Amino acid sequence: MLTDRQCKVLKLIVEKYIKDPVPVGSKTISKTLKCSSATVRNEMSALEEAGLLEKTHTSSGRVPSEEGYRYYVDHLMEPKKMTGEDMLKLQTVFHNQQLSLSDVIVKSLQVISDMTNYTTVVLGSTSHENLLKQIEVVPIDEGSLIVIVITDRGHVEHKNIRLQDVSLEEVKKTVNLINNLIIGTPIDEVSAKLEYEVKPIIGKYVKQHEQLYNAFYHVFSDFTNQEVNVVGKNKFLQQPEFSNIEKIRSVFNKLDNPELLHKIEKDDDNNIKVYIGSESKIDDDVTVIKTRFKSGNQEGTLAIIGPKRMEYDRVVAMLEYMRENIER
Amino acid sequence: MLTDRQCKVLKLIVEKYIKDPVPVGSKTISKTLKCSSATVRNEMSALEEAGLLEKTHTSSGRVPSEEGYRYYVDHLMEPKKMTGEDMLKLQTVFHNQQLSLSDVIVKSLQVISDMTNYTTVVLGSTSHENLLKQIEVVPIDEGSLIVIVITDRGHVEHKNIRLQDVSLEEVKKTVNLINNLIIGTPIDEVSAKLEYEVKPIIGKYVKQHEQLYNAFYHVFSDFTNQEVNVVGKNKFLQQPEFSNIEKIRSVFNKLDNPELLHKIEKDDDNNIKVYIGSESKIDDDVTVIKTRFKSGNQEGTLAIIGPKRMEYDRVVAMLEYMRENIER
DNA sequence: GCTAGCACTACTATTATACGAGTGCTAATT
DNA sequence: AATTAGCACTCGTATAATAGTAGTGCTAGC
Secondary structure, eight states: OOOOOHHHHHHHHHHHHHSSSSSBBBHHHHTTSSHHHHHHHHHHHHHHHHSSHHHHHHHHTTTEEEEHHHHHHIIIIIOOOOOHHHHHHHHHHTTTTSSHHHHHHHHHHHHHHHHHEEEEEEEEEEETTEEEEEEEEEETTTEEEEEEEEETTTEEEEEEOOOOOHHHHHHHHHHHHHHSSSSSHHHHHHHHIIIIOOOOHHHHHOOOOOHHHHHHHHHTSSSSEEEEEEEEEEGGGGSGGGOOOHHHHHHHHHHHHHHHHHTTTOOOOSSOOEEGGGSSSSTTTEEEEEEEEEETTTEEEEEEEEEESSSSSHHHHHHHHHHHTTTT | OHHHHHHHHHHHHHHHHHOOOOBBHHHHHHHTTTTTTHHHHHHHHHHHHHSEEEETTTTTTTEEEEEHHHHHIIOOOOOOEEEEEEEEHHHHHTTOOTTHHHHHHHHHHHHHHHHHHHHHEEEEEETTTTBBBEEEEEEEETEEEEEEETTTTTTEEEEEEEOSSSHHHHHHHHHHHHHHSSTBBBBHHHHHHHHIIIHHHHHHHTTTHHHHHHHHHHHHHHOEEEEEEEEEGGGGGGGGGOOHHHHHHHHHHHHHHHHHHHHHOOOSSSOOOOEGGGGGGGOTTTEEEEEEETTTTEEEEEEEESSOOOOOOHHHHHHHHHHHHHHO
């Protein structure tokens, strides 16, 4: 267990280091704490013993370790309320009645990304949670038409398909069959249902059924698994710990591959979760802070992704504000 | 005018430098050319005089200047035919009958980006060239519905809008009015036409017309000006001339801002165009190679973006192959 | 338990030095 | 007249030596 003073020292080091990413020495801390640098050094070495601080080399100041940040976030960080300026900028987005919820979310995440210089992410609901609501077909020209798929949660996707020697009649018949038979099915089960329930039937009633079946099958099997929106990826290029091209490349590749982000959102209570360094699964220098949100039939995950050396208090306050505002 | 041998020297230097980005010395060239290094040095200094070569410092090998690349592209480069391997990989995409044209284009550009480690871009037709074909409306829940806009070229866009106290009846009436009055209008003129032709009419026939009008107005004024698809932006992180974070940041910002890419496609004959270094308007170390394509009612621009030190012959061959295959 | 004091460590910046890949120029050769 | 051998010279890169400094750990005294 840490003494009261050790907590203070750790807190000061973390906050100092977050402001300015250079190892913090005992002298700096002794100025704000009412004691000598030697005393601080003793406390520091205790904190290092406990695994909360690290040295970059034998004789330089301390840097918080992953556990140090964790301790800070879990025990030391004071819930900060948002500054008036931050609040104001977000409010102008939220109070815009014109915008639909998903637009509000994306716009406000853009604002947050610009204010903080961190990357933000929205994950929508998965294709498992989206139920097929309606299919529309619009012919474009000879042999080519657009299939539009709408889900109950308002997710829309479309695909241009090519058909040879299939009359519009036949297409309409098929669409009607699908609309009658499998409305309400989770998107990720539609392909299977098409095969076992629709294929046998259109085989009887529709000419060119093979081609039509294949086309629709692809529309659904290509359906996005989860809507992912990453805003402000380039912000990483402004963070000093990512001055190395290799590191940037690795982080960008992970951010482009949404599957990794999915892992983030396993748990689904409503609290704000903080994944520090290696916990982020993105990079040891990256922290992910996320929360789930739910509003009517819309739900998903918001995340802010930045360096481990993140303004935790500010980001947590913003995410909390976001969630509260979305949920009403 | 350059002598025959000067051309050979320039060509060798450019090609050598493209393979391996270190300044090329006279000795290297003298090996392939049947003459001494001193002779090559004389030719080199003539080429430098002519502005086609540059030195990184007083005593190191030569590097092609922007004009050097230009000369190479315009006069020296031999039209290369694609290697069997490159061809094969692209053919498997083109021969996939399932895919629509736009899918084929994006997929093959992905393949090209992976083969070459350059970034690729497709620009679709602009909202000026797309004519409104149809509007569909799907109610999602109380007070919220999705508007889907389809253009004659198969471009689809949708927007979630919120309406208060507007019955579905009224919405349908409005949609019918729009579908009757302004089908066939270029997308970028729809907003204006809504105001002058539709607004006065729905004012008479539709309750809550103000709100409905505003919602539809926004759907069209937010319509994407031009479909832009940038594939493999991260490839820049693998190019040695972009090892500097500042440079990467500047290039990424330009690539994210499609308006700059539009400038590229002013001219519209069908030839392949090469914009080297400063001509690219992106970065002095960037080259853009592009061509327009047209196929049925689809048209647009393909571009490959990479370092100035690009495999010009290979990229030109690929773009040519792409265009030919798209156009039938 | 705290702190002053001091020896010690390792990073950073600066300078000196050697090395080498390349050049330009001149004079000799073809 | 064009080519080439030869040589002095230039400048970037790499290595080592040096000084300076911000920090440490430890000890002894308050």
